[in-house]
Amino acid sequence: MAVIESAFSTDDLPKADRWASWYEFGTQSHLPTLIRTDHQDDFQGAVRVLDLGPVQVSTLTYSPLNVLRTPKLIRQSDPGVLYFVVHQHGRIGIAQNGREVVLASQGQVIYDTSRPFTAWATAEHDAVAGCVILQVPRELLPIRSQTLNPLLAVGLPQGGGLGALLSRHLAELTRNAPQWTAADAARLATITADLFAALCAHELETVDALPPETHRRALQTQIHEFIRQRLGDPALSPGTIAAAHGISTRQLYKIFQDQGLTVADWIRRCRLERCRHDMADPQLHSRPVHAIAARWGFTSAANFSRTFRAAYGLPPGEYRNLHHGGARRERTSIVQAVTTTP
Template identity: 70%
Template sequence: MIENTFSTEDLPKEDRWASWYESGTRSHLPTLIRTDHQDDFRGSIRLLDLGSVQVSTLTYSPLQVRRTPKLIRQSDPDILYFVFHRRGGIGVAQAGREAVLTSQTLVFYDTSQPFTAWATAEHGSVAGCVILQVPRKLFPIRTETLDPLLAASLPSREGFGALLAGHLDQLVTNAAGYTPADAVRLAAITVDLSAALCSHELESNDTLPPETHRRAIQAQVHAFIREHLGDPDLSPDTIAAAHQISTRYLYKLFQDQGLTVADWIRRSRLERCRRDLADPAQRSRSVLAIAVQWGFKDGANFSRVFRSAYGMPPGEYRNHHQSDAVREPTRTVQATTRTS
């Protein structure tokens, strides 16, 4: 995964606006941008390139943006935008509709059609958003079908909107740990989730190819399980009911991954326990308390499955990994002392 960053913080004040303008239009698309803050403009751009898909985190002083018919004729990258509000006030107008975003909404628009956008912020502050750019040729829903969603506020705190927003947050947070091979897979998942969101808002699963719909449901199920790992009664029946699918179809989703539903739940719970046991900040918590927090009903069973997965009992694992964490800073201090 390729990550590029730009910030005005280290630039002279007189260069900040022009530099941000150039970086923004080059990394996104040609637009006309106006601001009343050229003399004290503040902004940043963090760009994650997944190959076919791009995710960017932007901050900026208040401004106005226009994409005109002339600019579209000159350059049309044929990109679909999903914009998630992060801070300040953000609005978009296109196709006769206008959306003003709040902390619980996102907006979708088409760069091949004229639009205007604006951002406001309290005095001395900046606005901010996350932008997902998806090439139209990769999007599995026809353009004309998407027209009712242009510049319409879409939810990002529930359903597929929340799933997509959470997915993008994870991409941004964990960008440094992904490989080029991961980028290809993550781009496909991102397209599936954004398409599933649109299909849901259009109230028609018929707009999605079966494979896209299956992968989107699979991602939704995974997210649901992660959110409910602490529930000891989490079961295939409750998972299937929560997603309005049959238990048989749920089993099929996991067969495609080479795991049973129970295996996936157990593996996820063990990973959360392993992480907490290795955390020095949780040393005061008992092994049983950690196991119960993540849905294990009794200590004996937890100890048995943990040892099977990681090669040692949970208490021994904790002692081994936390003692390593304590020794490491000591070695670093000693090496520094010898150098000086």
């Protein structure tokens, strides 16, 4: 059973029905707001919603519009969630608590749906605006609501750190949505909420206020992402990983010990998976096996061959030939079927 993902696009509808249908889907899948647009006659919009239980991740595109969340609407329906918004296209503005921020070039912002806010979006050349929205219930955060006030409607750093990590995590969640199962949902929701809590705590400089378990899970996710981004570096080591995260190698070993792995095991597993993926890629069929191995940090072709065989039961070259041979046979059988069909 897969994680619940719903999708809507105005491309599937007559022009006369697009605005009303998008309005209905958007307010039902998120929260009641008053939305106005000057593009009702030619509205374009799409929404993808990944439901992880208490946590929700949405990818939205839409024609220019204005959004208003009033005290009356809050009294009628208050889900008690915080929004973390990552800009993708156009220009997006959010105003709350007497502050206003304009997002562009992958900017990020947090706002509270239990407080009135206004939002707007514009796009150039009749294109669409777009963003990713993470919804996290306040009850999942180990930080008091009032403590979060300084973060509302304030542009967050874009270049790196926890904000960039959380943004990449959300992109990965939505990109791999078809493979998640219902059993994954609770774990993914916890990891996502922990990363969001760590981001908030970091921006507030109150990381020590996080419960140890929340801090540990967020740190674990940071370390995993750090390693994935540097698998091609042969010098990647427990020492460099620990130093980059301000912890001792002993602490690092403890984090992986809780997963039943050593640091080296986890790095090797990730490298092997990247190599296996590349060797199954028909576009990389002409690339030598040793070049693929070197790309992902294996410095010895012989050692890579032994390690790959131990993990997958076949030498890398044989694995590649078997995979691509099967693909070629399938394509040949399709061509033969087509050419021999009367």
